[in-house]
Amino acid sequence: MSINDFIKQLDTLVESAAEQFNSAIEKLDKDILENARIEFLGAKSGKLKSAQKGLGKVEKADKPVAGKKFNEVKQKLEGLFQAAIEQIEKSRSSTEVKEQFDVTLPGTRISTGHVHPITQTIEELKDITGRLGFTAVEGPEIEDDWHNFEALNISLEHPARDPLDNFYLQTAEKNTGKDNLLRSQTSTVQIRVMEDTKPPVRIVSLGRVYRPDEVDATHYAMFHQIEGLMIDTDVTMADLKSVLLLFAKTYLGDDVEIRFRPSFFPFTEPSVEVDMRWRGIWLEFGGAGMVDPNVLRSVGYDPEEVSGFAFGLGVERLCMGRHGINDIRYLYDNNVRFLSQF
Ligand code: PHE
Numbered sequence: 001m002s003i004n005d006f007i008k009q010l011d012t013l014v015e016s017a018a019e020q021f022n023s024a025i026e027k028l029d030k031d032i033l034e035n036a037r038i039e040f041l042g043a044k045s046g047k048l049k050s051a052q053k054g055l056g057k058v059e060k061a062d063k064p065v066a067g068k069k070f071n072e073v074k075q076k077l078e079g080l081f082q083a084a085i086e087q088i089e090k091s092r093s094s095t096e097v098k099e100q101f102d103v104t105l106p107g108t109r110i111s112t113g114h115v116h117p118i119t120q121t122i123e124e125l126k127d128i129t130g131r132l133g134f135t136a137v138e139g140p141e142i143e144d145d146w147h148n149f150e151a152l153n154i155s156l157e158h159p160a161r162d163p164l165d166n167f168y169l170q171t172a173e174k175n176t177g178k179d180n181l182l183r184s185q186t187s188t189v190q191i192r193v194m195e196d197t198k199p200p201v202r203i204v205s206l207g208r209v210y211r212p213d214e215v216d217a218t219h220y221a222m223f224h225q226i227e228g229l230m231i232d233t234d235v236t237m238a239d240l241k242s243v244l245l246l247f248a249k250t251y252l253g254d255d256v257e258i259r260f261r262p263s264f265f266p267f268t269e270p271s272v273e274v275d276m277r278w279r280g281i282w283l284e285f286g287g288a289g290m291v292d293p294n295v296l297r298s299v300g301y302d303p304e305e306v307s308g309f310a311f312g313l314g315v316e317r318l319c320m321g322r323h324g325i326n327d328i329r330y331l332y333d334n335n336v337r338f339l340s341q342f
Pocket of ligand 1: 184185186187227265268271286287288289310311312313
């Protein structure tokens with residue numbers, strides 16, 4: 001066999017093998033590819049195997065060239081076969097994915113986060129009191145003795161300063177009047193505002209307060225208050241009641257009733273507890289009263305010229321009353337199944 005015939009025979013072999021591999025690729029048919037592999041690369045009677053016999057028949061001088069050519073062709077065929085398998089598998093897996101995708105199915109909604117129920121309540125309370133003419137202000141959560149006690153008419157011996165009822169900071173010098181603490185009430189902000197402003201004043205302050213209460217369904221060591229303060233000439237209890245009634249009706253609904261029960265706070269005189277009757281039940285929402293003359297004096301106001309009322313209500317209670325939540329801990333457990341309902 002001449003070397004030229006040998007080479008030609010191998011080239012034709014490559015051509016027809018490539019043709020069959022390609023048609024297998026086109027049809028994405030692994031069986032066709034496997035048959036082609038057996039036909040050309042089969043170990044026993046494959047076409048390449050038979051072509052190998054030609055090697056023995058070429059002139060001795062041509063043998064190196066013929067051997068080299070044979071090896072090249074063998075590698076080429078194996079390479080083509082490997083590439084064909086990979087291509088079939090790749091296209092198959094991508095069409096399988098395509099087939100699984102049903103464009104008529106409704107989409108899945110991406111769940112976006114939302115504002116915590118307490119924050120929602122705070123925003124709404126600000127909105128309601130804003131419409132009643134009260135400006136929202138903020139104060140610090142770490143307070144000094146003056147703003148949390150002294151200026152609010154809570155003297156050094158007063159039991160409200162008990163370390164069991166307050167979160168004093170570790171640096172506090174107990175009962176020296178220099179104690180810093182986490183504020184136990186938002187009434188601190190009344191003082192801060194009056195120190196900085198001349199009457200008339202009409203503000204609300206909404207924020208966190210801290211008390212070392214044992215945690216149960218109605219108590220938490222941190223909660224929120226809404227504090228209101230109105231100072232002007234001739235402000236009376238009647239104004240306090242009207243504002244709170246309007247406030248309660250707007251927040252809880254027209255059928256709500258409110259009642260005052262006599263009470264005591266060092267910073268108001270007279271003082272009352274504020275209850276609201278809602279869906280047939282009387283609920284306690286906080287305290288209120290006419291600002292004590294001592295408090296007015298401590299911020300440099302003249303009690304002969306101005307008077308005012310203050311109230312402090314629990315934000316959690318308002319939120320729980322409105323939504324029928326019966327355990328304050330739900331609000332702070334961070335359970336998505338609870339929170340996502342609001
Ligand atoms: N600061 C009082 C409390 O935390 C509530 C209150 C505020 C009472 C303003 C009267 C006036 O219980």
